[in-house]
Amino acid sequence: MLKRLTDVRLIAGFFFAHLLYFLTFQDKNVFWYIFTASMLFLITYAILNEEIDDEAPFLTYVSYGALSGISLFVLFWVGNSMLDLLNLPFSKQIDSLYNRLSPSVLWHYIVLLLVIIPGEEIFWRGFIQKRLSSYVNGWTSIVISALLYASVHLYSGTFMLPFAALIAGLLWGWLYTWKKSIPLLIVSHLIFDLFLFVIFPFS
Template sequence: MIILYLLIPTLMIVLGLTVFQHVLLTFLLFYGWFTLLIFRRWQRGWRPAFHLTGSGWWVGIGSGVFFGSTVFVSMWLLQEQLFDKEQLDMLLANWGFSGASVYGLIAVLLLINPVLEELYWRGTIHEQLRSRLSCFQTIVLTSCFYSLYHFFSIIPLVLWPFTVLCMIAVFVAGCFWGYIRERTGSVTVSIVSHALADAGIMGVYWFFLR
């Protein structure tokens, strides 16, 4: 069963972006699955660990600012090598990422995405794997499958070979969030860090790509 939990997020992304080619539908499939599994685990008594010390907040904020600013500055400096602006505009329009809906989709990516992704990967999946595997194996495995669906969403957006570099960055971030979740026993640090990292990505879109 755990292998399905690892693969289904990728299947939702492929269905939404490749088969139906619509961002809103992709969000409904993707976040709907996360919400369903988290809710089912909650019904069975699972509770995510939200406790956090003062130093944990600084780790979350500091790492998030580092990730977000690194993404923003890197994409700003390399935007001509990373993106085909004309092709990207057409793709986002075909996906439904245009008009007034953009504001709602950005809000989802900044407010809902970090919470649900971290509750799923560094919460329920991490705990299920950790009961069977070592800390290192758990972190690497969750980061691999966390990176997998990003691969399918990044491929159409970023020019080769920067696709590979983006995937490495996603994997490293996933490993870091898994590590701090293991060290602190809480998903709050990774949620805060993840939200600020996503803000850097949305900043690139807002200032340079829209």
């Protein structure tokens, strides 16, 4: 227990993440600039402090990544449809998030693909969850890391984004514990975002 509380690298990484996500959500006009820079910093911090796991063969991480990404999108689509059907106010938050944060120009999509998606998986699963798993069992590390991942999205000022991050974080955390493959998670996250922002956006 004492060792867990004195893991300076883990605590510092989480502190940096909160600070950087806080700055990221402050102004939508510079959101993509700050988010990109923040993820570059967190990627660097993670790879300097942890080895990147890649234990799944190519076909495994591509197939499982694609299947899990599509499944997560379907889950979110069903949830969004239920919100619309029940006419709950949270659906307006989703419209607002799309208007504020969705990629809108080519370079946004490029950094989403090359920096932000890999960065979130490398940092939150490959660093935060991996370090937590050395102190607690697999399921506990999945839940704690998903909660931590959701917590930095509170700065968006909405309920829906942290809730979505929690659900996605639980799935990706479970996949990481199961397959120990960051590339698998990156493929899953990429497919999910591709459907969310390009193929079948909710707004």
